[in-house]
Amino acid sequence: xxxxxxxxxxxxxxxxxxxxxxxxxxxxxxxxxxxxxxxxxxxxxxxxxxxxxxxxxxxxxxxxxxxxxxxxxxxxxxxxxxxxxxxxxxxxxxxxxxxxxxxxxxxxxxxxxxxxxxxxxxxxxxxxxxxxxxxxxxxxxxxxxxxxxxxxxxxxxxxxxxxxxxxxxxxxxxxxxxxxxxxxxxxxxxxxxxxxxxxxxxxxxxxxxxxxxxxxxxxxxxxxxxxxxxxxxxxxxxxxxxxxxxxxxxxxxx
Numbered sequence: 001x002x003x004x005x006x007x008x009x010x011x012x013x014x015x016x017x018x019x020x021x022x023x024x025x026x027x028x029x030x031x032x033x034x035x036x037x038x039x040x041x042x043x044x045x046x047x048x049x050x051x052x053x054x055x056x057x058x059x060x061x062x063x064x065x066x067x068x069x070x071x072x073x074x075x076x077x078x079x080x081x082x083x084x085x086x087x088x089x090x091x092x093x094x095x096x097x098x099x100x101x102x103x104x105x106x107x108x109x110x111x112x113x114x115x116x117x118x119x120x121x122x123x124x125x126x127x128x129x130x131x132x133x134x135x136x137x138x139x140x141x142x143x144x145x146x147x148x149x150x151x152x153x154x155x156x157x158x159x160x161x162x163x164x165x166x167x168x169x170x171x172x173x174x175x176x177x178x179x180x181x182x183x184x185x186x187x188x189x190x191x192x193x194x195x196x197x198x199x200x201x202x203x204x205x206x207x208x209x210x211x212x213x214x215x216x217x218x219x220x221x222x223x224x225x226x227x228x229x230x231x232x233x234x235x236x237x238x239x240x241x242x243x244x245x246x247x248x249x250x251x252x253x254x
Contacts, residue, residue, distance in 0.1 A: 015245045019096040019237075026107040033110040039157040040117030043138040044124075051123040053216035060211035066164055069208055070171030074098055074201070078178055090246070097241035098174050104233045105170035109163050109226065118160035121216040126156035162218040162226035165209035169230030172201035177238045205230075 044051060061069070078094045120126070127145040145153050179198040209227050212218040218226075 015241055016092065016096055019100045019241045023096070023099045023103040026103040030103075030107045030110050033107075033114055037114055038154050039114045041141045042117040042119065042157065043140055044119055045138055046124060046129055046133060046135040048124075050219065051119045051121055053121040053125075055122040055125040056215045056217070059215045059217070061164060061208050066167060066208065069204060070167040071098070071102060074171045074175035074178075077175060090242075093242045093245045094178060097237045098171065100241055101170045101174045101230075101234045101237035102167060104237065105166045105230050106163075108229060108233070109161055109166045112161055113158040113163070116160045117157045118219075118222070120156045120159040121219060123156040123159075126152050159218055160222045160225060161229060162209065162212050162222040164212050165205075165218070165223040165226030166230040168205040168208035169202075169227045170234050171230075172205040173231040173234035174238060176201040177234060178242075 046052075075095060075098060078098060079091060126147060127141065128147040129139070129144045130146050133139060133144045141153060141157070147153050176198040179201070183194055183197060205227070209223040212223055213220065
């Protein structure tokens with residue numbers, strides 16, 4: 001029975017190695033999409049009010065704070081039990097699952113941003129169109145934008161999907177799934193209020209997503225698409241790295 005289990009399900013360490021390898025690979029291939037490759041130059045009209053919002057410099061959730069919400073907080077909560085040797089292997093699975101969730105989300109979101117090239121709500125202020133440009137004709141970015149900081153202009157063409165929304169749901173959504181399993185396994189049913197604890201990371205992720213609307217960095221569709229992607233990859237990573245590894249460990253122990 002032990003030999004049969006070995007061949008019917010990969011060794012538990014296989015999924016750990018696979019998750020780590022895929023995470024590193026995705027981070028490496030994502031770098032060109034983030035800093036080198038320009039997004040699709042979608043034409044635009046100056047009378048498009050959906051991209052005519054003011055540019056907000058001081059964001060509610062800047063990138064360093066997003067890192068805290070999406071990675072550091074989940075990693076600290078999930079990784080704290082690593083100090084206990086009895087649960088160390090399980091929580092290594094959780095950390096690797098979190099990393100895979102975030103790396104997969106970053107890769108897919110960056111590729112999508114480049115391919116879609118949708119303008120942000122504050123795009124026209126980023127562009128600084130040339131005086132006399134027609135408001136009723138479709139214009140090309142390189143033909144009418146006068147902002148000397150073209151990096152800022154091209155960043156304005158990366159609206160869909162929202163990276164903040166995607167990463168917050170990828171990290172905090174993964175944390176919510178972990179807390180849900182933890183509470184179901186270890187908390188008595190009489191403590192009903194504890195059942196709501198997994199909702200807290202989701203509410204925090206929703207706050208991050210909605211902040212992008214307030215800051216005029218994304219449209220509603222952007223944050224919905226980003227949040228859906230992030231949550232989907234959180235669910236997949238938890239299933240593949242955590243649940244399947246645990247099942248494989250049980251199978252190999254028989």
